[in-house]
Amino acid sequence: MDSDYFGYKGRVAEILRKKNVSVGDRIVIKKKEKVFEGVLMPREKLYGDKPIIVIKLNNGYNIGVRVDEYTEIFIKQKRSTITPSLKPRVRTQNLDLPKVTLLSTGGTIVSKVDYETGAVRPALSVEELIEFIPEISDIAVLDAREILNVFSEDITPRDWEKIAREIYEEMLEGVDGIVVAHGTDMMAYTAAAMAFAIRNKPVPIVFVGAQRSSDRPSSDSAFNLLSAFLTASRAPFAESVVVMHGETGDTYALAHRGVKVRKMHTSRRDAFQTINDKPLAVIDPYEKKIKIVNKIIEERNKQKEPVLENKFDEKVALIKAYPGFQIDIIHYLVDKKYHGIVIEGSGLGHITNRVVDAIKRAVEEEIPVVMTSQCLFGRVDMYVYSTGRRLIEAGVIPGNDMLPETAYVKLSWILGSKTRNLDEVRALMTTNTAGEMNPRLTIDLYPRWPHI
């Protein structure tokens, strides 16, 4: 990155540097009879070698203009400096509508291109966000503030504690719903954490993100945000959910229970999917309709007094079983006084018999060991095969049909907020708290795969 210029290399970098054109500047490119006007974009990925300049046209699309000896470049307007507004609260008008607070934690939904590295970074202020989707003010009275500004991959259980406290305080203030803007990478973990950390919820907690940043024409920010505000303000349930695109088009969104949702695709808009259960609701943000398609566990009721139990134990490990898995890793976790271990085992809940003694050692030292399955779909059943029985005898706690990620969050929560007594941990881990286990896995819950 040192010798290049906003990702541009070679001759193009030289031309841009000489003209002192910066990314974000509005420029005109003349190429014989053709004229292109737009904002200079940084050069992405590994393609910087080609003699092409990328500009964003007024219609929002990017194009690449090939540079040859006839090409001339002029700056039409230097970019305006973006000064992120950090003014804490912005209030909109129509006071008869439900009150919804947007808590922003960072992530793509509030991202812009970072003009220094050419990559996407959280930047857009909450204020700009509301300007970005004026329809929100038809749905709710908005209160908005930034409580964190981190990439979701950097979020820790300490951050979950903070987010839970902020949500809890909003509930005490009597809001009708909370929207949490969150980076998508680790959003499902945080949504699961809130399902446990706030009990007896009076109103919904709606997590929302975007798979494409808000500066791009293909961004899903606006659609998702609108759907999230609708859900927060009107849904009849009071659960921690993720609201994101239901399919690639802007047709409907889905509200997924936080404890059952997983990011299943690196880039698609409909990356979030409920596993081993149905989504809770289908959202049509245009018609302002919410169709409930699963059993509600916690009903919306503003009379309810929320209970905050927001301590999460950071000394919990989530490890995966694979052929050649080395027993030393479990011993290491025990030596290092980890407080809990979740295994993403194989099939019905297995890991090699070679580690049974190490697991016994963990359990003897009062470290709960929970078994889940890397299959993701289906239920752990450790009584079918000898390996499972041996693990049960060693003291492993079966994770039922919980996602490995949810089991990890739940164990961290139990150890932090509830108890470290092994028997009590076992009892809590195997008890359904917020819909994290589905007692009835019907055949239709398995997706249809693209076979032929």
Next chain:
Amino acid sequence: MDSDYFGYKGRVAEILRKKNVSVGDRIVIKKKEKVFEGVLMPREKLYGDKPIIVIKLNNGYNIGVRVDEYTEIFIKQKRSTITPSLKPRVRTQNLDLPKVTLLSTGGTIVSKVDYETGAVRPALSVEELIEFIPEISDIAVLDAREILNVFSEDITPRDWEKIAREIYEEMLEGVDGIVVAHGTDMMAYTAAAMAFAIRNKPVPIVFVGAQRSSDRPSSDSAFNLLSAFLTASRAPFAESVVVMHGETGDTYALAHRGVKVRKMHTSRRDAFQTINDKPLAVIDPYEKKIKIVNKIIEERNKQKEPVLENKFDEKVALIKAYPGFQIDIIHYLVDKKYHGIVIEGSGLGHITNRVVDAIKRAVEEEIPVVMTSQCLFGRVDMYVYSTGRRLIEAGVIPGNDMLPETAYVKLSWILGSKTRNLDEVRALMTTNTAGEMNPRLTIDLYPRWPHI
């Protein structure tokens, strides 16, 4: 398990113990005017408390008979002792048919109930297996032997080396196809390992297993084995594939490329699914038809000389990113001189920025670090966000659209069979070897989820 009797508890256990009835004995239960005859089954799971005796009827189904004060029990026939035949080779007759060798490694497809623990264990000999599905002799001349007898969760890279050598030797002997019976838990890993360990394959390697053991009426053993033999004997490709049920019914099987397949359900017959690609073929074992539905990478050609490259490095770790992931685990792997690390990152290929320095340290010590995504679907793209770029700068090798499991197997193979030079590892990891990367992820490759 101490006080119970084959899983039975309380009064029922007492009655069975007094009568000296063992699991596997043929018994008669008289209950007033009704008479039931069948083989005593062990009591499964947690239901042993109820006063019910489970017997397998002649039609293959199990029933539970409630025991009351009028119930009488007689032994009709003590169970015959099962003596597993370990005679190494069994040959069938029609010598004009293609020659297929069945290599058995253990697992459910060759399982029976373990009458000591009441659980399912590998037991049925290869000989019995062939008796079990006589139709196989219409498809191929069979050669069969047991090369391992382990649960698939206990299989190690050392076992992959042995399996590869056995397959290779069969290829040198000129067979037309190889079927490997394998426990389903870790079957996908082994199938991927064979894709790498034997290059220039003349004939297909077909992995097959069963989700229900062969002693049960609902077993998928026969259907899967028949499909596997058909594929091994006649498929036009010479790749390492998994052949299993395509849907829950006995309608068709699918041949999945080993490097792209994953066990996606703990118990369904159609648990195996291709991710980020289409299956290679649809198999109709009744009509003896194989329909190719994806591009073949290696064609069947018995003139090809196979190349064995079967060393796998056992000092490779597969670790998962999660909120609160502790940096010390990476330092531990470096301290312990691991030779390679595969990260199952989030989203487009991220892990918390807090571990970047630890990763730099690994790379400086010539330990390759490969990034994949826990989303499973989609492709890693580490140039979109700052975190990804920082990881790339730290030396992380992007895993493209490879499954985390396949990336793990491939890295273990490269380090064992090819090179430990970091630049060479990088070049090999990012080069398609056996279809483990799909350059074109089309929109139809994402499954359809059960929304409404």
